[in-house]
Amino acid sequence: xxxxERIVLEQKIFAGLDPDIGALITGCARNHHFEPGAYLxxxxxxxxEFFLVRHGDVALEITSPxxxxxxxxxxxxxxxxxxxxxxxxxxxTSDARARTHVRAxxxxxxxxxxxxxxxxxVGYAMMKRFTPLMVSRLQAxxxxxxxxxxxxxxx
Amino acid sequence: xxxxxxxxxxxxxxxxxxxxxxxxxxxxxxHDVIGPVERDGAIVYDHIAGVADLPxxxxxxxxxxxxxxxxxxxxxxxxxxxxxxxxxxxLHRPRETLFRVRRVGEELAFDVPREPPKRTAFIGVRAxxxxxxxxxxxxxxxxxxxxxxxxGRRAQTFLVAVNCGDPAATCFxxxxxxxxxxxxxxxxxxxxxxxLDSERHEFLAEPGSDAxxxxxxxxxxxxxxxxxxxxxDAVATQAAANMHRHMPGNGLxxxxxxNPEHARWDDVGNRCLSCANCTLVCPTCFCTTIEDHSxxxxxxxxxxxxxxxxxxxxxxxxxxxxxxxxxxxxxxxWMTHKLAHWWDQFGTSGCVGxxxxxxxxxxxxxxxxxxxxxxxxxxxxxx
Amino acid sequence: xPLPYRxxxxxxxxxxxxxxxxxxxxxxxxxxxxxxxxxxxAFGVGEAPISVxxxxxxxxxxxxxxxxxxAVSNAITHLHPGQEIGVRGPYGTAWPVEQADSHDILFVAGxxxxxxxxxxxxxxxxxRDRYGRVSLLYGxxxxxxxxxxxxxxxxxxxxxxxxxxxxxHADRTWRGAVGVVTNLIPxxxxxxxxxxALVCGPEVxxxxxxxxxxxxxxxxxxxxLSLERSMKCGMGLxxxxxxxxxxxxxxxxxxxxxxxxxxxxxxxx
Numbered sequence: 001x002x003x004x005e006r007i008v009l010e011q012k013i014f015a016g017l018d019p020d021i022g023a024l025i026t027g028c029a030r031n032h033h034f035e036p037g038a039y040l041x042x043x044x045x046x047x048x049e050f051f052l053v054r055h056g057d058v059a060l061e062i063t064s065p066x067x068x069x070x071x072x073x074x075x076x077x078x079x080x081x082x083x084x085x086x087x088x089x090x091x092x093t094s095d096a097r098a099r100t101h102v103r104a105x106x107x108x109x110x111x112x113x114x115x116x117x118x119x120x121x122v123g124y125a126m127m128k129r130f131t132p133l134m135v136s137r138l139q140a141x142x143x144x145x146x147x148x149x150x151x152x153x154x155x
Numbered sequence: 156x157x158x159x160x161x162x163x164x165x166x167x168x169x170x171x172x173x174x175x176x177x178x179x180x181x182x183x184x185x186h187d188v189i190g191p192v193e194r195d196g197a198i199v200y201d202h203i204a205g206v207a208d209l210p211x212x213x214x215x216x217x218x219x220x221x222x223x224x225x226x227x228x229x230x231x232x233x234x235x236x237x238x239x240x241x242x243x244x245x246l247h248r249p250r251e252t253l254f255r256v257r258r259v260g261e262e263l264a265f266d267v268p269r270e271p272p273k274r275t276a277f278i279g280v281r282a283x284x285x286x287x288x289x290x291x292x293x294x295x296x297x298x299x300x301x302x303x304x305x306x307g308r309r310a311q312t313f314l315v316a317v318n319c320g321d322p323a324a325t326c327f328x329x330x331x332x333x334x335x336x337x338x339x340x341x342x343x344x345x346x347x348x349x350x351l352d353s354e355r356h357e358f359l360a361e362p363g364s365d366a367x368x369x370x371x372x373x374x375x376x377x378x379x380x381x382x383x384x385x386x387x388d389a390v391a392t393q394a395a396a397n398m399h400r401h402m403p404g405n406g407l408x409x410x411x412x413x414n415p416e417h418a419r420w421d422d423v424g425n426r427c428l429s430c431a432n433c434t435l436v437c438p439t440c441f442c443t444t445i446e447d448h449s450x451x452x453x454x455x456x457x458x459x460x461x462x463x464x465x466x467x468x469x470x471x472x473x474x475x476x477x478x479x480x481x482x483x484x485x486x487x488x489w490m491t492h493k494l495a496h497w498w499d500q501f502g503t504s505g506c507v508g509x510x511x512x513x514x515x516x517x518x519x520x521x522x523x524x525x526x527x528x529x530x531x532x533x534x535x536x537x538x
Numbered sequence: 539x540p541l542p543y544r545x546x547x548x549x550x551x552x553x554x555x556x557x558x559x560x561x562x563x564x565x566x567x568x569x570x571x572x573x574x575x576x577x578x579x580a581f582g583v584g585e586a587p588i589s590v591x592x593x594x595x596x597x598x599x600x601x602x603x604x605x606x607x608x609a610v611s612n613a614i615t616h617l618h619p620g621q622e623i624g625v626r627g628p629y630g631t632a633w634p635v636e637q638a639d640s641h642d643i644l645f646v647a648g649x650x651x652x653x654x655x656x657x658x659x660x661x662x663x664x665x666r667d668r669y670g671r672v673s674l675l676y677g678x679x680x681x682x683x684x685x686x687x688x689x690x691x692x693x694x695x696x697x698x699x700x701x702x703x704x705x706x707h708a709d710r711t712w713r714g715a716v717g718v719v720t721n722l723i724p725x726x727x728x729x730x731x732x733x734x735a736l737v738c739g740p741e742v743x744x745x746x747x748x749x750x751x752x753x754x755x756x757x758x759x760x761x762x763l764s765l766e767r768s769m770k771c772g773m774g775l776x777x778x779x780x781x782x783x784x785x786x787x788x789x790x791x792x793x794x795x796x797x798x799x800x801x802x803x804x805x806x807x
Contacts, residue, residue, distance in 0.1 A: 263623075294775075298774055300771075302775050445771070473768050
């Protein structure tokens with residue numbers, strides 16, 4: 001029988017994490033299962049919990065009146081869904097919807113933020129892992145914006 | 156440059172009548188004889204019928220962005236350096252028809268014009284120009300693909316070189332190791348050194364090939380003596396001593412290839428007009444473009460190859476835009492190619508030290524000064 | 539001089555991309571290696587360098603996939619079966635499918651970049667037992683911009699090949715991955731010690747892909763890409779296609795990344 005702690009420490013993003021810290025953050029974690037089509041969270045909601053996808057595909061979507069739903073990005077096994085829990089006002093900026101059956105670890109955001117405040121080692125361990133993730137998401141978003149395959153315009 | 160002390164074998168001396176006879180003999184054998192003539196305030200290369208067509212008693216004064224012809228105090232026939240023309244306009248022609256094609260129904264029929272290349276003779280080729288011809292030989296016929304039009308013409312060219320006595324202030328062949336003396340084996344059929352003083356106006360003539368030796372044997376000459384050789388040697392030594400511009404040697408290639416973001420590129424980019432004069436006058440620049448034309452009736456088309464320049468925005472155009480949009484990028488390309496990449500591509504420098512680009516640049520950009528600035532400034536990464 | 543070829547079929551892949559099948563009228567060009575290109579001549583308009591997207595082997599026609607972006611390419615994409623086109627070549631370097639024997643192969647294609655890679659993919663799959671794991675990562679702007687859908691599906695059906703596809707912008711019906719093709723690289727699960735990567739697409743996409751491959755531990759000397767520069771002759775004589783000291787038509791278009799890493803990101807080189 002797998003323990004939750006072992007599952008947490010097995011995730012790629014937590015590779016090399018000090019087992020003490022692993023135990024601490026596991027205290028904020030629980031298992032989730034989402035049916036295909038179910039929402040993990042909605043835009044504008046309080047970012048109470050962020051997710052680490054163990055298995056499955058999740059689409060980040062934006063809907064606005066009169067326009068069809070736009071998929072910004074899809075995230076898959078081993079990816080983190082949601083960065084808004086890291087900074088005020090702690091509200092989601094898009095919808096997240098399961099495309100397939102999704103098994104995910106959910107981390108209580110305020111529980112984890114408290115643990116980071118109490119023990120800077122935990123805070124630093126999280127920062128070291130989440131910052132590169134955010135940077136590469138940003139770079140990927142830049143490339144999406146560039147429309148590199150689009151019809152070239154004259155210079 | 157150390158002087159040889161022995162009279163080169165086969166040396167002989169031509170008088171003015173001998174030079175005239177040379178030109179006439181070449182013409183009689185079906186050569187188009189091209190030599191220096193004065194036209195429009197410059198010494199250019201065009202057809203000559205005899206000694207009378209040469210710019211006797213003329214010399215050139217050249218500096219960055221400056222070229223003027225002046226009178227000499229003597230009647231030397233070759234008492235100047237080089238002008239805006241180079242021999243490439245006769246070998247690697249400015250415009251060349253490659254093929255014609257006719258459309259018959261849905262079918263395409265290609266046809267290459269089969270005009271046999273004319274024999275030509277160049278009179279007055281300088282050492283730097285021999286080096287330039289050798290460079291273009293490597294580029295255009297030394298690789299896996301040959302420019303067959305160039306190769307055909309080149310094989311039919313008879314070269315009469317002349318050793319420089321009067322370098323211009325823009326010349327720097329000594330630091331490029333291409334002159335001022337035409338070295339044995341550098342491709343001439345005959346090399347002449349003008350020997351002019353109060354007592355005589357003659358030319359020491361040395362053969363550089365069997366064809367050259369055969370031609371000399373046919374002409375009215377007198378045997379050369381040691382005094383002739385000493386006089387000729389003095390001409391070359393004096394020319395070398397009068398060269399005041401120098402291209403930096405050591406580390407130039409690495410400095411150029413290793414510093415694509417050097418501040419000097421921005422600096423020269425601000426001065427350069429991107430007018431392409433330098434590439435037009437440069438004897439080694441070889442870049443071309445292709446133009447396809449169709450006839451008005453829509454059933455025929457042709458392809459022409461034309462000189463082009465890396466200074467045009469169109470030169471680096473890929474669909475969607477130009478790669479080198481800024482002048483500084485295009486200048487960087489030209490100079491780095493000429494002085495550095497050429498070594499990787501062809502095993503030689505692309506520059507022969509003729510100085511034309513310096514004289515004919517409307518804003519007087521001096522390639523030797525730019526090179527020195529980059530070599531010197533590279534440890535600081537700025538000018 | 540171009541050799542006349544007859545257009546057999548024109549398939550409209552996307553709004554501005556067409557694939558032309560052609561056969562020689564008389565003499566044929568030498569068989570192109572995967573990655574090589576030819577100069578295609580549209581009567582009276584001009585020539586363009588186009589990568590071969592299908593080699594004329596076993597009776598198959600010579601195939602080129604062309605995007606209409608200018609006078610010449612538009613003239614080519616508007617040809618009809620039965621019309622003739624001039625072909626010169628093949629020129630340039632080939633994808634290292636021979637040298638990469640026994641390696642795992644990772645193809646990373648972006649947009650039209652799948653076209654020059656297709657002959658290499660076909661070669662690898664036709665000689666499947668000579669290679670380890672074979673994966674293709676393919677990213678396009680949108681699902682409607684995908685090339686060779688049928689063939690991609692055929693490849694996917696070969697159970698020992700991994701095909702992962704993503705789009706930058708999804709439409710209503712797309713159920714697959716959304717995001718840039720570089721997102722697929724960390725998940726491709728390849729072993730950097732035994733993998734050779736062949737990357738082709740717009741230059742920005744290749745730059746990002748190489749960064750992602752490098753982060754995943756792939757060395758530059760097992761990363762290959764295909765460059766594009768202005769070309770008029772294809773033979774190293776017109777001087778236009780120079781990229782640093784290399785002629786893209788002679789030392790490229792396929793180049794090993796360690797050769798050009800030092801200038802690949804220099805502005806306007």
